[in-house]
Amino acid sequence: MSEVLPRPGDPEITPALVREHGLTQSEFERIRNMLGRTPTFTELGIVSALWNEHCSYKHSRNTLRTLPTEGAAVIQGPGENAGVVAIGDGVAIAFKIESHNHPSAIEPYQGAATGVGGILRDVFTMGARPIAMLNSLRFGSLDSARNRYLFAGVVKGIGDYGNSVGVPTVAGEIVFDPAYDGNPLVNAMCVGMLREDELIRAKAEGIGNPILCVGARTGRDGIHGASFASEDLSEASEAKRPRVQVGDPFTEKLLLEASLELIRSGHIVAIQDMGAAGLTSSSAEMAARGDVGVTIDTSRVPVRETGMTPYEILLSESQERMLVVALAGHEQQVREILFKWDLTAEVIGKVIEEPVYRVTEGDRVVAEFPGSALVTECPRYDVPAEEGREAIARRGIDVGATEERAEESDATWTLLQLLAAPTIASKRWAYQQYDSTVRTNTVIGPGGDAAVLRIRGTNRAIALKTDCNGRYVTLDPRVGGRIAVVESARNVACTGARPLAITNCLNFGNPTRPEVFFQFREAVAGIREACIALDTPVTVGNVSFYNESPTGSVHPTPVIGMLGVIDSLEHITRSTFRNVGDAIVLLGDCTDELGGSEYLATIHGAIGGAPPACDLEHERNLITALLEAIRAGVVASAHDCSDGGLAIAVAECIMAERNSMLGADIDLGAWDSLPLRAVLFGEAQGRVIVSSGAADQVLEIAARNGVPARIIGTVTEVGEGLAIRAGGKLLKVGTEQVAAAYHESIPRIMDAAPQSAAIEETEGVTV
Amino acid sequence: MKFGIVTFPGSNGDYDAFHAAADAIGEESVYLWHKDHDLKDCDVIILPGGFSYGDYLRPGAIARFSPIMNEVVAHARRGAPVLAICNGFQVACEAGLLPGALLRNASLRFVSRVVTMRVENASSMFTREYFKGQVLSIPVAHGDGRYTADSDVIARLEGEGRVAFRYCSPAGTISSEDNVNGAVNGIAGILNDAGNVLGMMPHPERAADPILGTTDGLGVFHSLLGGVIA
Numbered sequence: 001m002s003e004v005l006p007r008p009g010d011p012e013i014t015p016a017l018v019r020e021h022g023l024t025q026s027e028f029e030r031i032r033n034m035l036g037r038t039p040t041f042t043e044l045g046i047v048s049a050l051w052n053e054h055c056s057y058k059h060s061r062n063t064l065r066t067l068p069t070e071g072a073a074v075i076q077g078p079g080e081n082a083g084v085v086a087i088g089d090g091v092a093i094a095f096k097i098e099s100h101n102h103p104s105a106i107e108p109y110q111g112a113a114t115g116v117g118g119i120l121r122d123v124f125t126m127g128a129r130p131i132a133m134l135n136s137l138r139f140g141s142l143d144s145a146r147n148r149y150l151f152a153g154v155v156k157g158i159g160d161y162g163n164s165v166g167v168p169t170v171a172g173e174i175v176f177d178p179a180y181d182g183n184p185l186v187n188a189m190c191v192g193m194l195r196e197d198e199l200i201r202a203k204a205e206g207i208g209n210p211i212l213c214v215g216a217r218t219g220r221d222g223i224h225g226a227s228f229a230s231e232d233l234s235e236a237s238e239a240k241r242p243r244v245q246v247g248d249p250f251t252e253k254l255l256l257e258a259s260l261e262l263i264r265s266g267h268i269v270a271i272q273d274m275g276a277a278g279l280t281s282s283s284a285e286m287a288a289r290g291d292v293g294v295t296i297d298t299s300r301v302p303v304r305e306t307g308m309t310p311y312e313i314l315l316s317e318s319q320e321r322m323l324v325v326a327l328a329g330h331e332q333q334v335r336e337i338l339f340k341w342d343l344t345a346e347v348i349g350k351v352i353e354e355p356v357y358r359v360t361e362g363d364r365v366v367a368e369f370p371g372s373a374l375v376t377e378c379p380r381y382d383v384p385a386e387e388g389r390e391a392i393a394r395r396g397i398d399v400g401a402t403e404e405r406a407e408e409s410d411a412t413w414t415l416l417q418l419l420a421a422p423t424i425a426s427k428r429w430a431y432q433q434y435d436s437t438v439r440t441n442t443v444i445g446p447g448g449d450a451a452v453l454r455i456r457g458t459n460r461a462i463a464l465k466t467d468c469n470g471r472y473v474t475l476d477p478r479v480g481g482r483i484a485v486v487e488s489a490r491n492v493a494c495t496g497a498r499p500l501a502i503t504n505c506l507n508f509g510n511p512t513r514p515e516v517f518f519q520f521r522e523a524v525a526g527i528r529e530a531c532i533a534l535d536t537p538v539t540v541g542n543v544s545f546y547n548e549s550p551t552g553s554v555h556p557t558p559v560i561g562m563l564g565v566i567d568s569l570e571h572i573t574r575s576t577f578r579n580v581g582d583a584i585v586l587l588g589d590c591t592d593e594l595g596g597s598e599y600l601a602t603i604h605g606a607i608g609g610a611p612p613a614c615d616l617e618h619e620r621n622l623i624t625a626l627l628e629a630i631r632a633g634v635v636a637s638a639h640d641c642s643d644g645g646l647a648i649a650v651a652e653c654i655m656a657e658r659n660s661m662l663g664a665d666i667d668l669g670a671w672d673s674l675p676l677r678a679v680l681f682g683e684a685q686g687r688v689i690v691s692s693g694a695a696d697q698v699l700e701i702a703a704r705n706g707v708p709a710r711i712i713g714t715v716t717e718v719g720e721g722l723a724i725r726a727g728g729k730l731l732k733v734g735t736e737q738v739a740a741a742y743h744e745s746i747p748r749i750m751d752a753a754p755q756s757a758a759i760e761e762t763e764g765v766t767v
Numbered sequence: 768m769k770f771g772i773v774t775f776p777g778s779n780g781d782y783d784a785f786h787a788a789a790d791a792i793g794e795e796s797v798y799l800w801h802k803d804h805d806l807k808d809c810d811v812i813i814l815p816g817g818f819s820y821g822d823y824l825r826p827g828a829i830a831r832f833s834p835i836m837n838e839v840v841a842h843a844r845r846g847a848p849v850l851a852i853c854n855g856f857q858v859a860c861e862a863g864l865l866p867g868a869l870l871r872n873a874s875l876r877f878v879s880r881v882v883t884m885r886v887e888n889a890s891s892m893f894t895r896e897y898f899k900g901q902v903l904s905i906p907v908a909h910g911d912g913r914y915t916a917d918s919d920v921i922a923r924l925e926g927e928g929r930v931a932f933r934y935c936s937p938a939g940t941i942s943s944e945d946n947v948n949g950a951v952n953g954i955a956g957i958l959n960d961a962g963n964v965l966g967m968m969p970h971p972e973r974a975a976d977p978i979l980g981t982t983d984g985l986g987v988f989h990s991l992l993g994g995v996i997a
Binding site: 156159160163164165166248249250251253254341342431432433434435436437438439440442443454455569658 | 780
């Protein structure tokens with residue numbers, strides 16, 4: 001071990017300084033014990049960067065360990081930059097979803113853009129060529145000018161970054177709910193493709209191998225960004241805007257091409273993104289994975305500002321940088337590849353035998369930790385969990401007794417209200433700002449049940465979708481966790497894909513509050529149950545805690561990113577009706593369940609009741625039956641029945657593609673014993689609407705798999721509109737009217753109403 | 768016929784153009800690196816879409832100084848075909864191969880969707896496989912696609928039949944509603960005065976494979992195959 005002395009000008013280590021670094025007194029004692037002395041300021045910064053929640057998962061790790069992570073297709077499970085699964089023909093898919101919530105809450109454009117940049121790097125550092133982006137977004141109500149500003153800024157940030165890098169943004173979801181006022185969620189998912197033998201891991205190896213800093217220069221931006229993401233958002237957060245990094249997609253594109261070329265060149269042994277907590281976390285994690293020592297000299301890191309201290313260089317979150325371990329003697333070849341792409345690479349350290357993590361500034365040692373203690377000694381907490389009273393009370397509400405509004409006597413009114421509700425309405429305003437067709441693989445782009453990309457050189461395709469209904473999770477986290485998985489699985493199955501594996505991004509409030517940790521623990525349990533039932537292991541994930549604004553926690557939102565595989569291109573299936581005269585079949589059943597529904601939220605402003613039941617065996621059978629029918633060639637279209645219920649799903653089937661609209665004649669008389677609104681707008685799980693020219697065969701396949709199924713109508717000409725007979729009533733409305741409600745709602749709001757960065761008093765932030 | 772696709776730093780449509788030429792129409796295709804000076808005996812040069820140099824300064828403004836542009840300009844001066852798509856169209860305007868400029872979309876937003884455009888000139892080496900008035904479905908994906916030029920230039924382009932494509936309704940009618948980016952006269956693509964350089968904002972290379980929904984862009988490639996320069 002070397003002697004480590006404070007640098008001249010270092011502040012004194014006081015309890016206040018320790019607190020400012022987000023470390024508790026007991027964590028500080030842990031550091032002292034690990035070092036056998038008081039840490040220097042630089043060391044304190046390093047530990048604070050690694051032991052914050054965002055990097056260390058200290059509150060979540062014990063719970064996450066319960067998730068199933070293994071399966072025949074899994075090549076790389078949790079612990080790397082991204083998960084990797086085999087899809088056949090020697091092709092593998094690397095994918096991961098990650099949050100950028102806090103930065104986006106105060107600087108939506110850059111926050112979202114750098115979220116895209118970070119997740120792209122996580123995927124291409126595995127050796128995979130990024131082929132698709134998805135994003136899962138949550139905002140408060142669009143009635144607020146601030147929320148319109150956040151929505152517009154986030155969408156533009158995602159678009160500008162992904163478009164420039166040239167990776168198509170193909171799917172996602174956007175939900176608007178007052179629960180996200182002041183704390184939007186921005187989760188970005190990246191999907192990459194590689195040959196199985198091209199996989200590279202971020203594991204430092206080979207004593208004497210040089211460590212290089214590659215890509216952009218290091219500046220003072222984003223210092224402590226990861227710690228910022230590990231605290232509640234508050235009035236003071238606005239003052240932390242400088243902790244938000246600034247993205248440069250052009251450099252990212254060069255870095256992407258250079259990195260893939262480097263990986264294929266054989267001159268390097270490991271590569272890792274300098275993401276959250278920058279150089280510190282990338283170097284410490286690579287060393288810990290390889291079980292070797294490393295030494296880093298901060299004076300050799302290319303910087304773009306003068307006078308940067310080791311502390312600043314280590315903690316900077318400047319974007320578009322990579323840490324590379326090259327083979328000794330191959331430095332020049334590495335430099336040449338980067339030079340081709342107008343990038344630089346500097347040797348800043350090396351892999352050493354001595355089991356230490358050492359940082360020097362020239363010859364002076366400014367920080368040193370024994371072995372991989374920095375990573376392995378990180379505390380883990382099991383905190384109390386207890387369901388909140390509010391959740392129990394909400395779940396207990398008898399929502400079936402909710403008095404109808406006068407307007408509801410005309411079910412058409414309710415239907416049009418729901419279609420225009422921003423959570424249900426077409427998100428085309430947003431996704432039209434994303435290049436969804438570059439790289440010419442997008443068979444089904446945004447707006448379908450799931451995106452479908454063909455895999456060039458094979459007869460296969462992959463299907464991708466993100467999903468989560470936070471209202472369900474609020475009301476019953478275990479059921480909500482299950483539904484997030486099964487809904488995303490149904491979505492990919494509707495395109496003809498068998499669900500293969502998931503990534504997740506678990507967005508919750510402050511875990512030290514027992515009611516929040518209860519939500520987290522139960523939601524993870526629900527995800528676990530569903531993943532086991534569907535045989536879709538979790539390959540990699542991300543946890544975002546502290547999603548709180550002064551008005552309270554967000555809905556607990558465990559977003560699932562689902563990957564499915566379509567084994568033959570002929571099986572690719574779309575969600576909208578295809579042929580006049582086809583029978584419309586409902587797979588699954590209607591129930592009397594309105595709890596947690598979009599109907600209650602939009603029409604009655606209420607969140608209550610139990611979420612719809614989720615029968616995992618039925619979900620599995622449903623997917624089996626659906627895929628069997630698709631493979632038999634008897635399915636013309638398939639659409640998941642979810643937000644807004646059966647009436648909304650049928651409406652989407654006739655007009656979601658506005659240039660090929662149809663009509664539908666529906667009879668739901670079979671469920672006349674149930675309340676009309678539950679039949680039309682209830683969100684019973686386990687349902688898919690199929691159109692078919694051979695309905696008998698669909699019914700036969702369903703019966704054989706134990707799935708209830710029934711013909712509920714016929715596809716008609718567009719001029720016939722939408723006709724639904726239910727509860728002794730006839731709901732009849734023109735397709736064009738339905739389409740206008742659905743397609744024009746968000747453009748009308750966004751193009752007409754002003755946006756404002758100002759935080760409104762009604763959001764309670766300044767009160 | 769040999770196709771050469773130029774890769775600038777920040778190009779991202781090079782891959783799609785390569786596959787359209789190589790896979791969809793089965794012709795020999797090579798990538799050309801922007802720092803090189805060698806067109807590798809290619810018959811057709813494609814300036815592809817993307818964000819060359821990150822669109823910094825102005826789309827296309829820096830790429831036109833890339834070394835290979837000397838050879839591309841010379842190739843065009845010889846009357847050999849240059850197909851300039853999206854960012855390539857912007858580069859071609861900056862390089863003086865085509866008149867006018869591409870401004871920020873009127874909506875001020877990036878737009879990615881399938882549009883319809885009408886074939887206005889069906890006799891050029893890029894369009895002779897189409898018929899005049901034919902309506903094509905074709906993807907656009909750009910933030911700066913609003914074609915503009917001074918009124919004399921526009922009058923010449925219109926008068927000399929050098930407007931190759933114009934945004935239109937699915938029925939082929941022209942209106943501001945169907946003008947996806949606010950271009951002057953709804954112009955989607957233009958030819959140079961010799962007719963051997965085509966600049967267009969829509970992406971024919973993304974409309975060349977049946978599985979992707981439309982093959983209406985194939986005509987551009989097939990037209991070129993019909994016989995290169997005299």
